[in-house]
Amino acid sequence: MTENASPNSALSSGQTSHAGASIVATNMTKVYGSGDAAFHALGPIDLDIKPGEFVSLIGPSGCGKSTTLLMASGLEPCTTGTIKVDGKALTKPLSEVGIVFQDHLLLDFRTAMNNVMLQQEIRGLDKAQTRARADMLFDRLGLSHAKDRYPRQLSGGMRQRVSIARALVHDPSMLLMDEPFGALDAITRTQIRHDLEMLWLETRKTVLFITHSIEEAVGLSDRVLVMSNNPGRIVEEIKIDLPRPRPAHLGEYPEFSAYAERIYKIFAKLGVYKF
Numbered sequence: 390m391t392e393n394a395s396p397n398s399a400l401s402s403g404q405t406s407h408a409g410a411s412i413v414a415t416n417m418t419k420v421y422g423s424g425d426a427a428f429h430a431l432g433p434i435d436l437d438i439k440p441g442e443f444v445s446l447i448g449p450s451g452c453g454k455s456t457t458l459l460m461a462s463g464l465e466p467c468t469t470g471t472i473k474v475d476g477k478a479l480t481k482p483l484s485e486v487g488i489v490f491q492d493h494l495l496l497d498f499r500t501a502m503n504n505v506m507l508q509q510e511i512r513g514l515d516k517a518q519t520r521a522r523a524d525m526l527f528d529r530l531g532l533s534h535a536k537d538r539y540p541r542q543l544s545g546g547m548r549q550r551v552s553i554a555r556a557l558v559h560d561p562s563m564l565l566m567d568e569p570f571g572a573l574d575a576i577t578r579t580q581i582r583h584d585l586e587m588l589w590l591e592t593r594k595t596v597l598f599i600t601h602s603i604e605e606a607v608g609l610s611d612r613v614l615v616m617s618n619n620p621g622r623i624v625e626e627i628k629i630d631l632p633r634p635r636p637a638h639l640g641e642y643p644e645f646s647a648y649a650e651r652i653y654k655i656f657a658k659l660g661v662y663k664f
C-alpha cells in the first residue's frame with residue numbers, strides 16, 4: 390500500500406478519471422410487495438451526500454441499509470420520493486458505480502486479475518488502459534504478487550481486496566459497499582479499513598458504506614447516518630471530525646470514544662441493545 394497517496398496520483402488524474410458523484414434522496418420510501426403482502430421497509434428518508442464524501446449507514450439488522458444501497462445503485466426503484474445521482478433521477482441501474490458485497494462473488498475459474506478484467510470485457514473498455522488501472526489498484530491494495538492466483542488460493546481478506554479492485558477498475562464515480570468486511574477477522578478488518586481509506590484519499594470517489602461495526606463506521610467516515618427500523622429511518626447524523634489517515638487503534642483519539650458512545654446510546658434508546 391502506498392502510504393503517501395495524493396489526490397494527484399495516477400489513479401485520480403488523467404482524462405479518464407471520474408470525480409465522485411453526489412447522491413440526493415428526497416422523501417424516499419420503499420415498500421416491497423403489494424396488497425396484503427405489502428411491507429413498508431424504508432423511509433421516508435432524505436440523503437444529501439456530497440461528491441467525494443465517505444458516508445456510512447449503521448443500524449440494526451433489517452432496518453433497510455441494503456435497500457438504501459440498492460436504491461442508490463438504481464437496482465431497486467423508489468416506491469415514493471426520488472433519488473438523484475449527480476442531479477439525475479435514477480430510473481434504471483447505474484453503470485458508473487462499483488459495488489462490493491460481503492460475499493466476494495469472484496469467479497472460481499478466473500485468476501484474480503482476470504476477475505477484475507471481466508469489467509473490461511463486459512463494458513467493452515480499452516484493454517491496455519483498463520489493465521494499467523488494474524495493475525495500479527493491485528499495487529495499492531498490496532496484491533501485486535497475487536494477480537495470477539485463483540480465488541481458492543487467496544485469503545478472505547485478499548478476496549475482498551480483489552472485489553474492491555474489480556469495483557474500481559472502470560473508474561466509477563461512486564463506490565457502494567454492503568458490509569464488505571463483515572466476514573473478516575478483526576486484524577484483517579483493521580488493515581483493510583486502512584487500505585480502503587488510503588485508496589479513497591487517493592481517488593476521492595463518493596462512498597456509501599454499510600456496516601454493523603461502530604468502530605468501522607467512525608474509523609472510515611466523514612459522516613455516519615444512524616438508522617432505526619420498522620420502517621427504516623435515519624435517526625441521527627454524526628459528522629466525524631477526526632484527522633486522516635486514521636490510526637489502527639482509534640482509541641488514540643479521545644473523540645473516538647465520544648463518537649462511539651453517542652452511537653451506543655442511540656442504539657440503547659432504540660432498544661437495539663438491552664443491557
Ligand SMILES: Nc1ncnc2c1ncn2[C@@H]1O[C@H](COP(=O)(O)OP(=O)(O)OP(=O)(O)O)[C@@H](O)[C@H]1O
Pocket residue numbers: 421422428430448449450451452453454455456457
Ligand atoms: N426483495 C424483498 N422483498 C421483500 N422484503 C424485503 C426484500 N428485501 C428486503 N426486504 C425486507 O426489507 C427489510 C430491510 O431489509 P434490508 O436487507 O434492506 O435490511 P438491512 O438493514 O440491510 O439488514 P441486515 O443488516 O440484516 O443486512 C427487511 O425486513 C427485509 O426482510
